[in-house]
Every structure is written in structure tokens, then in C-alpha cells.
């Protein structure tokens with residue numbers, strides 16, 4: 001797949017948001033897109049996904065099965081989670097039986113199987129996001145475009161999405177993503193691009209950040225000052241800390257009445 005001299009502006013007299021964009025997206029590659037707020041990352045991703053067309057230049061070689069997770073999920077449809085996924089699976093060319101089976105599998109993988117019969121409008125933000133991600137993975141796309149798709153997912157679902165991305169790339173798909181977390185899939189992209197002042201430039205993939213550990217604990221009440229608390233549901237605490245501080249944080253947790261359930265990279 002290839003971009004050649006691609007430009008996009010909103011309105012015939014609007015300023016060019018992107019101009020002279022040229023790059024290749026070979027099969028089986030993971031590509032990260034970076035750039036400041038409002039630089040044009042989402043515009044670029046919509047062009048990659050083919051839900052928006054360039055004002056000039058051309059984009060060739062897009063795989064037939066392309067899936068996209070937008071920054072905001074349009075959940076105001078009168079369908080249940082599973083109904084919506086089956087419907088989209090059918091649009092993407094799956095037969096009803098396969099679509100139903102895949103919908104169930106992906107809801108299960110993202111920990112949302114209990115919401116299959118819940119109307120979309122009644123889903124929490126996090127569960128809506130799981131449905132948004134599931135719809136993109138359903139038909140095993142040859143091109144997967146993720147615009148901050150991890151935002152709003154719980155830690156387990158974020159890990160599952162990382163895994164799903166790796167599976168797609170290993171299967172020969174192109175995966176293009178934007179994410180505010182520099183640690184997202186760190187060290188894994190085959191290429192990184194930066195959107196600045198309407199141009200898309202090749203960037204050095206970010207260096208692999210220092211290791212972090214995820215600690216799960218239960219039984220305590222006081223939240224530790226160090227580390228990033230990710231979850232506190234059902235009396236359980238999940239937090240991540242830089243590996244170099246983990247001994248100190250574990251000691252503090254034990255001293256304040258927490259029971260350590262697990263420590264994982």
C-alpha cells in the first residue's frame with residue numbers, strides 16, 4: 001500500500017492539514033504515527049483507512065478488508081453489543097454463523113461476554129470501547145487502523161489488544177496506530193512517522209522504555225503514593241511501577257495491610 005503526494009484540507013479554501021504525504025505501508029508491518037495535538041494524526045488515519053479521500057495525490061494498494069477504530073465510537077444505534085457486531089461482521093463479508101461466533105469470541109477475549117445482549121446505548125464507556133475494538137478485529141482485516149483505541153480499556157483489555165495487534169501483523173496485515181502512551185507496543189513498530197506542520201516525516205521508533213512491573217494486591221485501603229494506580233475494583237488494587245522502585249512500593253504495600261497477589265512484567 002502506498003501514499004503518493006497526498007494532501008487533505010477541509011473545505012475548498014481551507015488550509016491544507018496534510019500535504020505532499022508519501023510513504024509505503026508494506027504487508028506484515030506495524031506502524032506508529034505520532035505528532036502534536038491537532039497536527040493531523042486522525043486525518044491521516046482516516047485517509048489510511050479509506051473512510052476519507054485525499055484532496056490531491058493518490059493512495060493505492062489498500063487491502064479489501066480494512067478495519068478502523070475511531071477516536072470516538074458512535075454508539076447511538078438501536079442494537080445490542082452482539083447484534084451490532086454480527087451486523088458489522090455481515091457487512092464485512094462474514095456469513096451470519098461465522099459473524100455470530102466471532103462476535104462471541106472477541107467479546108470474550110476483551111472480558112465483555114456478559115454484555116452481549118446489552119443495548120449499545122446502555123454500555124459503559126469502557127465496554128463500548130471493547131465493542132469498537134471487537135468490530136475491527138472480527139473479520140481478520142488486512143489493514144487495521146487504530147486511533148487511540150486503547151483509551152478507555154481496562155488493563156487486561158489493553159494487553160489483549162496488544163496481543164491482537166501482534167497476531168494481525170504476524171498474519172501479514174498492516175497495523176497503523178496512534179496512541180498517547182509512548183510505551184504502547186514500544187520497541188515493536190517496524191516504522192514510525194511524525195505529523196508536523198502538514199508533513200509526514202519518518203521518525204526514529206521510540207527507544208524501549210525501562211521495564212515496569214504490574215502489581216496486584218488486595219485487602220488494603222490506603223492507596224500508595226508511588227506508581228500508577230490502574231484499577232481498584234472489587235477491593236483489588238492494580239498498579240504499575242518502574243522496576244527499579246518495585247521493592248520500595250511492595251514494602252509500603254505490605255506495611256499498609258495489602259496482600260500481594262501478583263507481580264508481573
Ligand SMILES: Nc1ncnc2c1ncn2[C@@H]1O[C@H](COP(=O)(O)OP(=O)(O)OP(=O)(O)O)[C@@H](O)[C@H]1O
Nearest residue numbers: 010017035036037038039040041042043044071195
Ligand atoms: N471535519 C473537519 N472539519 C474541519 N476541520 C477539521 C476536521 N477534522 C479535522 N479538522 C482540522 O484538521 C486539523 C487536524 O485535525 P486532526 O483531528 O486530524 O488532528 P489530530 O492530530 O488527530 O488531533 P488530536 O491530537 O487532537 O486528536 C485540526 O486543525 C482540525 O481542527
